[in-house]
Amino acid sequence: MKSFQFTKMHGLGNNYIYVNMFKENIDEKDFSQIAIDVANVHTGIGSDGLILICPSDVAPVKMRIFNNDGSEGKNCGNGLRCVAKYAYEHKIVDRIEFPIETLSGIVHAKICEENDKVKQVTVDMGIPALTKKEIPMSGNHESYTINEIMTFDSKEYAVTAVSMGNPHLIFYVDSIKNAPVTTLGPIVEKDERFPESVNVEFVEVAGEDELHFRVWERGSGVTQACGTGACAAVVASVLNEYTKKGRDTIVHLAGGDLVINWTEEGNVLMTGPAEVICDGTYYYDYQ
Numbered sequence: 001m002k003s004f005q006f007t008k009m010h011g012l013g014n015n016y017i018y019v020n021m022f023k024e025n026i027d028e029k030d031f032s033q034i035a036i037d038v039a040n041v042h043t044g045i046g047s048d049g050l051i052l053i054c055p056s057d058v059a060p061v062k063m064r065i066f067n068n069d070g071s072e073g074k075n076c077g078n079g080l081r082c083v084a085k086y087a088y089e090h091k092i093v094d095r096i097e098f099p100i101e102t103l104s105g106i107v108h109a110k111i112c113e114e115n116d117k118v119k120q121v122t123v124d125m126g127i128p129a130l131t132k133k134e135i136p137m138s139g140n141h142e143s144y145t146i147n148e149i150m151t152f153d154s155k156e157y158a159v160t161a162v163s164m165g166n167p168h169l170i171f172y173v174d175s176i177k178n179a180p181v182t183t184l185g186p187i188v189e190k191d192e193r194f195p196e197s198v199n200v201e202f203v204e205v206a207g208e209d210e211l212h213f214r215v216w217e218r219g220s221g222v223t224q225a226c227g228t229g230a231c232a233a234v235v236a237s238v239l240n241e242y243t244k245k246g247r248d249t250i251v252h253l254a255g256g257d258l259v260i261n262w263t264e265e266g267n268v269l270m271t272g273p274a275e276v277i278c279d280g281t282y283y284y285d286y287q
């Protein structure tokens with residue numbers, strides 16, 4: 001029987017099993033299956049997936065994220081805040097501002113401490129990518145998808161596509177309570193026009209600096225929050241002229257609020273909490 005130590009953490013209810021790969025030795029070929037198994041609420045621990053906190057050649061720490069279907073994502077906003085908290089509190093880093101490597105590049109985290117505990121983390125998530133080639137999605141490679149009509153399940157929707165290192169498609173709705181998250185979400189996620197699938201976000205504009213938000217995540221389904229999705233929603237809302245660049249926008253997610261600012265310089269700043277739930281040992285027995 002093999003085992004590893006884990007910490008379960010969440011950012012606004014978006015919860016993952018975190019493994020310190022500076023200490024643990026897990027075979028790369030088992031990562032996907034472990035993500036599926038730990039996520040199971042009946043026979044595992046229960047989570048939206050698995051996050052590995054790894055050594056890096058280019059930063060003090062690297063994040064790898066696996067959704068609960070075993071697919072690997074390239075970025076995870078809530079995960080980054082939790083990785084930053086873990087790395088700081090476990091002394092993997094000894095400063096409050098440091099870079100984190102992800103599969104989609106380097107981001108920069110800044111810790112905000114209260115009574116020696118990390119409460120809030122701001123992550124500079126970098127510059128969003130907007131061309132169809134970068135999302136990726138089918139169509140004219142160099143063009144953007146802003147308020148563009150697409151048909152899903154025989155109905156037309158005006159959608160906006162944003163990559164925060166991972167792909168997002170944003171739908172505006174009149175009432176977040178009635179957003180078709182579990183019906184339209186899975187259809188859009190697997191639509192063949194998105195060769196790498198897509199995270200699906202529903203947004204109700206509540207004011208010039210306030211959005212209501214729900215998500216169907218690629219590879220994990222409904223989650224309480226999606227950090228990269230909230231960043232993408234704010235970028236989409238500026239592009240659609242609902243909100244303004246260079247201003248803090250509050251995004252109300254099912255699990256709580258994030259503050260997002262698409263700065264005049266072009267970077268997207270995300271600020272929100274990171275919490276520890278529990279620590280433990282997970283046992284598995286793969287060949």
Ligand SMILES: N[C@@H](CCC[C@H](N)C(=O)O)C(=O)O
Nearest residue numbers: 073076077078166226227228
């Ligand atoms: N929950 C995340 C995003 C996780 C990865 C995503 N489902 C993908 O496959 O791109 C977040 O907080 O950003």
